[in-house]
Amino acid sequence: MRRSGLAAIAALAGLGLAGGLAAPAQAHPHVWIDNTATFVFAQGKIATIRLRWEFDEIFSASLISQFDKNKDKKLDAAEIKELEKGAFSNLANYGYFTYVTVDDKPVPTVRVTGFTARIEKDKLVYEFAVPLDQPVDPLAQAFSFAVYDLEYFVELDMGGRERDGARYEGNAGLACKATVGENPSKRIYSGQVAPPEMRLRCAKAP
Amino acid sequence: MRQGAVTRRLLALAVLVSALLVAAWADGALAQGNPFAPGARPQAQPQTQAATQAAAPAAGGWFADVQRQVNRQLNQRLAEINKGSPAALLVGALLAFAYGVFHAAGPGHGKMLVVSYFIGRDSHPWRGALMGSQIALVHVGGAIVLALIATAIMTGAAPPSPEDMREVKLASYAAVAAIGAWMFVSVLRGKGHVHFHAHHDEHGHGHGHGHGHEHGHAHDRGHDRDRARGHARDKGQGRSSAMVSLVAGAVPCTGAVLVLIYCIANGIPATGLGLVLMIGLGMAVTLTVFGLFGMFARRRALAFAARGEQAERPARWRRGLDLIGPGLILGLGVALFVGAY
Numbered sequence: 189m190r191r192s193g194l195a196a197i198a199a200l201a202g203l204g205l206a207g208g209l210a211a212p213a214q215a216h217p218h219v220w221i222d223n224t225a226t227f228v229f230a231q232g233k234i235a236t237i238r239l240r241w242e243f244d245e246i247f248s249a250s251l252i253s254q255f256d257k258n259k260d261k262k263l264d265a266a267e268i269k270e271l272e273k274g275a276f277s278n279l280a281n282y283g284y285f286t287y288v289t290v291d292d293k294p295v296p297t298v299r300v301t302g303f304t305a306r307i308e309k310d311k312l313v314y315e316f317a318v319p320l321d322q323p324v325d326p327l328a329q330a331f332s333f334a335v336y337d338l339e340y341f342v343e344l345d346m347g348g349r350e351r352d353g354a355r356y357e358g359n360a361g362l363a364c365k366a367t368v369g370e371n372p373s374k375r376i377y378s379g380q381v382a383p384p385e386m387r388l389r390c391a392k393a394p
Numbered sequence: 395m396r397q398g399a400v401t402r403r404l405l406a407l408a409v410l411v412s413a414l415l416v417a418a419w420a421d422g423a424l425a426q427g428n429p430f431a432p433g434a435r436p437q438a439q440p441q442t443q444a445a446t447q448a449a450a451p452a453a454g455g456w457f458a459d460v461q462r463q464v465n466r467q468l469n470q471r472l473a474e475i476n477k478g479s480p481a482a483l484l485v486g487a488l489l490a491f492a493y494g495v496f497h498a499a500g501p502g503h504g505k506m507l508v509v510s511y512f513i514g515r516d517s518h519p520w521r522g523a524l525m526g527s528q529i530a531l532v533h534v535g536g537a538i539v540l541a542l543i544a545t546a547i548m549t550g551a552a553p554p555s556p557e558d559m560r561e562v563k564l565a566s567y568a569a570v571a572a573i574g575a576w577m578f579v580s581v582l583r584g585k586g587h588v589h590f591h592a593h594h595d596e597h598g599h600g601h602g603h604g605h606g607h608e609h610g611h612a613h614d615r616g617h618d619r620d621r622a623r624g625h626a627r628d629k630g631q632g633r634s635s636a637m638v639s640l641v642a643g644a645v646p647c648t649g650a651v652l653v654l655i656y657c658i659a660n661g662i663p664a665t666g667l668g669l670v671l672m673i674g675l676g677m678a679v680t681l682t683v684f685g686l687f688g689m690f691a692r693r694r695a696l697a698f699a700a701r702g703e704q705a706e707r708p709a710r711w712r713r714g715l716d717l718i719g720p721g722l723i724l725g726l727g728v729a730l731f732v733g734a735y
Contacts, residue, residue: 217465218555218648245473249656250553251430253545275430275552282429282436310473338436341429341555341648343462380458 217343220244223335225346225366227388229358233323234331234388237286238357241314241344248312251275256307263306272303276314284316285344287334287385290324326364326390336383338376346384354386364390428648430552461496465649468493472653472669476660483665490653490669494530494676497647504529504642504677505684506726507570511638512688514577514719515631522685525635529681530674532643533650537670540646541654553655555648562645563734569641571727577634577720638723642681649673688719 226238243251255271256263263271279285280298288295303316324331335344346368354366367389370382428434468489474482498504508525544553650670657666692715699711 217462218652220466220469244469245476246469246652246656249659250544250652253655253659254550254553270550274432274550278432278434279429281434285429337429339429343466381462 216340217337219247219342221335221342221344223344223346224355225333225335225386226355226357227359227364228317229356229360229362230323232327232362233325235320235323237288237318237320237333239286239314239316239318239335242308243312243314245310248307248310251312252307252310261307268303268305271305276303276305276316282337284318285335285337285342286318287336288318288320289330289332289334290322291330295320295322326362326388327392330387332371332385332387334371334374334383334385336376340376340381344383346386354388359390361393362390363393364388428552428555431555432551457496464489464492464496468649468653472656475665476656476662486669487672490672491676493649494673494678495680496676497649497673498530498677498680505681507638507642507723508681508685509688509691510574510719510722510726511635512685512719513692513722514581514716516692517631517689519686519689521631521635522689523678523682525639525685526678526681528636528639529643530678532640533646533677534670534674536644536646537650537654538667541651541658541666544651544655545658553651555651560734564731566641566645567727567731567734569644569727571724571731573634573637573641574720574722574724574727578717578724580634581716581720647673692719 220243222242224240224242226240227234228236228238230236251271252261255267255274257267257270258264283297284300286297288297297318300316300318303314305312305314307313335346337344354364356362356364365388366386368384368386371385374385375382429436468486471482471486471489475486508522508529511525512522650673653669653673654663654666657663657669695715696708696711699708702708
């Protein structure tokens with residue numbers, strides 16, 4: 189009996205503690221993106237990463253209802269411009285969710301080019317390119333790439349688990365393979381989630 | 395009739411809160427939690443946060459994972475429901491309920507508020523259920539208002555994620571602290587008998603102190619249950635619990651808003667409303683459980699106090715708990731505010 193009373197006091201103290209430690213995170217994620225990366229080579233080096241993002245139908249619907257103004261289920265040039273302004277450009281504050289690591293050092297991704305968008309079967313698709321200011325030689329440098337949202341509002345699927353999410357262009361003379369795994373040293377969302385990371389290995393094609 | 399007045403006030407406040415949210419969103423001036431929306435900024439710098447969290451254990455990882463699965467499943471089922479699958483509708487309703495359960499159990503201040511509230515007051519269990527339902531209804535109402543406006547107005551911006559807006563968070567945390575402070579002061583001023591002493595399991599019947607000092611109600615010496623019902627209209631408790639519910643529920647969850655926008659956009663608003671009500675029901679269940687837990691903790695502590703040698707100990711403990719409850723709410727509000735600032 190005495191013990192249960194003490195347990196109650198301990199519970200009270202624990203509750204107070206839990207209140208103080210309440211994490212800032214919310215019931216995330218709310219948005220899902222299927223990410224496909226195309227590594228574009230120039231003179232044997234990775235010069236650009238082209239990304240294709242396919243949004244889940246629910247978030248797609250909310251953006252389409254906002255930006256497909258004439259409701260024709262297509263995005264024309266003007267609508268794409270508005271979409272870029274209202275639901276893409278701000279990602280600059282988030283590094284476009286892209287993380288490039290060369291020889292274990294992070295390379296900030298600060299600009300993107302060629303944004304375009306369209307509607308495919310009720311799903312919104314973004315396409316854009318991330319140029320690397322210093323092209324990476326995959327034979328000499330360790331290159332890895334990840335897309336994730338630190339705040340986990342969005343979950344981005346690297347596509348590696350079920351299908352090979354990586355594509356290559358201009359890699360004549362190089363055979364490349366991407367492996368997707370979790371990087372346990374990079375955890376997000378109060379350490380609860382380890383986002384997938386893609387490691388690219390290339391060898392001279394025989 | 396008091397209940398009516400409380401309801402009216404609650405509605406007025408809910409309208410005010412919704413109006414503020416909408417104004418903030420349409421204005422675009424507020425930093426929003428939806429990273430796609432203009433003005434949103436991450437709350438931590440990417441590289442440094444990754445570094446500091448490198449060593450963090452995966453504590454709660456399973457919770458995040460289950461929640462992620464529920465969110466994702468609900469998202470996918472919703473698309474199937476839209477294609478006209480009745481089975482998906484049933485599964486979707488269950489998932490919406492689960493979403494609500496997890497949403498309310500996850501990080502956030504609602505459940506702590508509820509627990510603290512009931513640690514500080516003698517309450518009949520039905521009041522826990524009432525508060526849980528009130529919070530859920532306020533929450534769902536806010537989501538409906540936001541979703542309707544999001545579909546009606548072309549804002550040229552990604553939909554808002556109110557629960558992630560820094561200013562909205564700061565305002566709601568400040569409100570939590572204010573309510574805590576207000577309740578704390580009323581306990582101090584009430585000199586110990588601020589609320590009815592409904593049921594002590596040792597007695598089986600209450601003393602019926604009522605709110606003599608506060609509102610001059612007549613004492614009611616009926617049976618426990620009857621009395622609890624009679625006192626339920628007690629203004630002090632009705633008002634404070636309504637205020638706590640409003641603050642805990644005012645900021646609608648992004649998930650509910652997105653579900654509604656999708657359903658409205660696809661011409662199935664009734665389905666959307668049903669699913670969001672299921673989310674609310676799930677939340678109400680979780681919050682009620684937390685409320686009952688707070689009541690249980692209080693009862694155990696008081697029962698323990700009653701076993702002491704000193705005659706005045708139970709009264710001292712009761713008064714201590716009366717102050718600890720509001721104190722926890724105040725501390726919670728302050729801690730969250732400072733943390734978010």
